[in-house]
Amino acid sequence: MTTYKGIQGFNIQNLSEDPVPTVAGWSAGGSMNTARYELAGAGTQTAGLAFAGDDSTARTAVTEEYNGATWTTSGSMATARNSLGGCGVQTAALGFGGAIPPPTGATEEYNGSTWTTNPTGLNTVRLQLAAAGTQTAALGFGGYTSPPVATGNQTATEEYDGSTWTSSPGSLNTARRNLAGCGIQTAALAFGGLDGAPSYIGATEEYNGSTWTSNPTGLNTVRGVLAGAGLQTAALAFGGANNTFPLGTGATESYDGSTWTTLPTSLATARYTLAGAGSQAAALAFGGSPTTAATEEYNNWTPIADYTFPNEGQVWYNNTENVWKVQDATTAGAWASGGALNTARGRGAGGGTQTTGLYFGGDIPPVSAATEEYDGNSWTSVNSMNTQRQLLSGCGTQTAGLAFGGLEPTPFTVLAATEEYNGTSWANSNNMVSASRNAAGAGIQTAALAFAGTSDGANPSSPSLTQEYNGSSWTSSNPLNTGRISLGGLGTQTAGLAFGGTAPPFTGATEEYDGTSWATSPGSLNTARSELGGTGIQTAGLAIGGNSGAPTFTGATEEYNGATWTSVAPLATGRGWTSGIGNTTAALAVGGEGTPAPTSTEEWTGAGALTTKTITVS
Secondary structure, X not given: OOOHHHHHXXXXXXXXXXXXXXXXXXXXXXXXXXXXXXXXXXXXXXXEEEEOOEOOOOEOOOEEEEOOOOEEEEOOOOOOOEOOEEEEEOOEEEEEOOEXXXXXXXXXXXXXXOEEEEOOOOXXXXXXXXXXXXXXXXXXXOOEOOOOHHHHEXXXXXXXXXXXXXXXXXXXXXXXXXXXXXXXXXXXXXXXXXXXXOOEOOOEXXXXXXXXXXXXXXXXXXXXXXXEEEEOOEEEEEOOEOOOOOOOEOOEEEEOOOOEEEOOOOOOOOEEOOEEEEOOOEEEEEOOEOOEOOEEEEEEOOOOOOOOOXXXXXXXXXXXXXXXXXXXXXXXXXXXXXXXOOOOOEOOEEEEOOOOEEEEOOEOOOEOOOEEEEOOOOEEEEOOOOOOOEOOEEEEOOOOEEEEOOEEOOOOEEOOOEEEEOOOOEEEEOOOXXXXXXXXXXXXXXXEEXXXXXXXXXXXXXXXXXXXXXXXXXXXXXXXXXXXXXXXXXXXXXXXXXXXXXXXXXXXXXXXXXXXXXXXXXXXXXXXXXXXXXXXXXXXXEEEEEEOOOOOOEXXXXXXXXXXXXXXXXXXXXXXXXXXXXXXOEEEEEOOEOOOOOOOOEEEEOOOOEEXXXXXXX
């Protein structure tokens, strides 16, 4: 008898979760309706709750529920406040303490739609405290009562049984405020904060239901006004601020019950006074300062017993959702939101892949030397270039990048400077033969290509120039047939592609480089434009965004097959001066300029990529 296994090569599986690669990192979630900071949170990643806080104009009582994708406004708290404690789940949450002002001990319970005030409040009224537990078995600890801070910091710990707060005989060993907490009433965790000095601390303490014990191993990134999620033996710490990061950090650390480990992924939006929810494996970060509505989801999937990597044609029954699913290939490419740059900017350059991206330089303004690395979910700021610049060119990989040319506006200087990145820091190399800005780049660190652009701000004098880099020095090669600036480029040193730009006027002309000379391709861009991005190889490339002369930048995306360009799905946000990274299967559009100015990264999934689809009767 013919079986599905005989046809497809594997059994139909019964799984509790869809097959996914083992990955860890932050990714963008749906933004809150009310941007705010000093708020409280509760629940899980797919059923989260945000309440109270400060929207930068006044304290608020607004409550929002998260379903794993979007936030919906629900019933407001009875008392508007900020810097409060929160715990529980989306349908049974607890909010207590905070500032009205003055500091308050007011306690309210949420039933999934409305808040009810409990006439019994905290015994020690305070704000900037931490919380753990559930609505009927909660814990409140730390915080401060009133200025001066030196005398106001608290060690007080209180337990809530669903109706009454009782002071615990166990006090924190370190009096502190602006700390974070997680866990349950009988196994809680306190970490970070500000002591009475005041100084930021990384001190970590564990509560066993009666006493606190200090762990000699504290946070690796000492900080306060941070957020946390998880349990005493499996916690996550993220965000916050300290003297080094006064405007916030995205640093994320995991705790295994004894030691904190710094994770390679950080929040895309560095921030402090944020809220957190969820677990160590599936956390939620939302709100914070500077005032934001940004939500990010952290995932660290662990393979289940019957786990497999996705295969095309794979069919399984998801017994959690009670539906049949299939792994199918996409029929058309599409853009989706990715993690936002920490330093929003355009006119930069990049290299690498969709999951190991590199972006550097650009114009904020002012001109920047900032460098960031992408892990497929979020961007992390790393060591800056030695020379700040915009309108530069770049290529290579995340561990072997190359930056060359560009413009330093003050004073107006077109640059020939070249720098190599080794995955940690930038080192100066030999200058280009001719200084160039608004040029295109292609290749790798040891075999790069720079072409077109201009060496003079007023009178473009080298819009056809081609230069090759061998990993040490630059040499001149044969020029382009159509001189231009602000064009797109991709490919390798021996198989490059130039397209678009300003000739003037805007052009869609495309040329192919064979390592010696350029030949005009019969295929021109469908949308003539300049200030666009590009990525891929000579026979499979992408042209992304740009300026086509319309009132706003375009999101037009086109795919090149080695002979002709085909229009495909556009960017969600039209942008110019964007950088393309990756290939036609998995690409990034990073940075740029537009109205409004795009700060996010967009991720391209090309036709043929595997996606999960639910099988229906229709």
